[in-house]
Amino acid sequence: MTDYISLSVLNDFVFCPYSIYLHQVYMEADEDLYKATPQTQGSIAHQPVDSKTASSRKSNLMSLPVYSEVLGITGKIDIFKQDTGKLIERKYCLKQIFRGHYYQLWGQYFCMTEMGYAVNELAFYEICSNTMIPVALPGKAEREEMERFIQRIRAFDPSHDIFSINANKCRHCIYCNLCDKTEVDNVYT
Numbered sequence: 001m002t003d004y005i006s007l008s009v010l011n012d013f014v015f016c017p018y019s020i021y022l023h024q025v026y027m028e029a030d031e032d033l034y035k036a037t038p039q040t041q042g043s044i045a046h047q048p049v050d051s052k053t054a055s056s057r058k059s060n061l062m063s064l065p066v067y068s069e070v071l072g073i074t075g076k077i078d079i080f081k082q083d084t085g086k087l088i089e090r091k092y093c094l095k096q097i098f099r100g101h102y103y104q105l106w107g108q109y110f111c112m113t114e115m116g117y118a119v120n121e122l123a124f125y126e127i128c129s130n131t132m133i134p135v136a137l138p139g140k141a142e143r144e145e146m147e148r149f150i151q152r153i154r155a156f157d158p159s160h161d162i163f164s165i166n167a168n169k170c171r172h173c174i175y176c177n178l179c180d181k182t183e184v185d186n187v188y189t
Ligand code: SF4
Pocket: 015, 016, 017, 018, 019, 022, 165, 166, 169, 170, 171, 173, 174, 175, 176, 177, 179, 180, 181, 182
């Protein structure tokens, strides 16, 4: 049976592979132990979608569970506009769009197309600036990049694999104060 990878892991793994391991260790713990400002903002960004109040249009699908058997990934989309085929991922503030953000959105796209939905457009919606940011549909090269990336996640071994530790990332990481790989302090505490 396929061990499905969560769509949110795609972004987190790009940020730091070790954070995936820490997430598994601490996911049962009290969220107050590690939940920091960006994650709180992220939760706020998804609240209207999760409660299906982000749009009153009946043709808009919100918080729809999706999966790809072929890629072995699963998660939820934010909003899919069935009338135009536009798939939108809401973010609280996107100062910079990282590869992990694209992987998350591409992952949603690949799940939806495999499930039979006609997705014609992709976009991020930045809540803090009320801005829609169009994203190109992934092609063959992006699909192959995604497949290689998912293989890397599956093969990652936190006890043996070497990964770069970036103090600046650590300062902004929710697991900073619990992580044995760094001595820096989290900026949110
Ligand atoms: S604190 Fe640093 S090394 Fe530890 S999980 Fe976070 S980003 Fe990775």
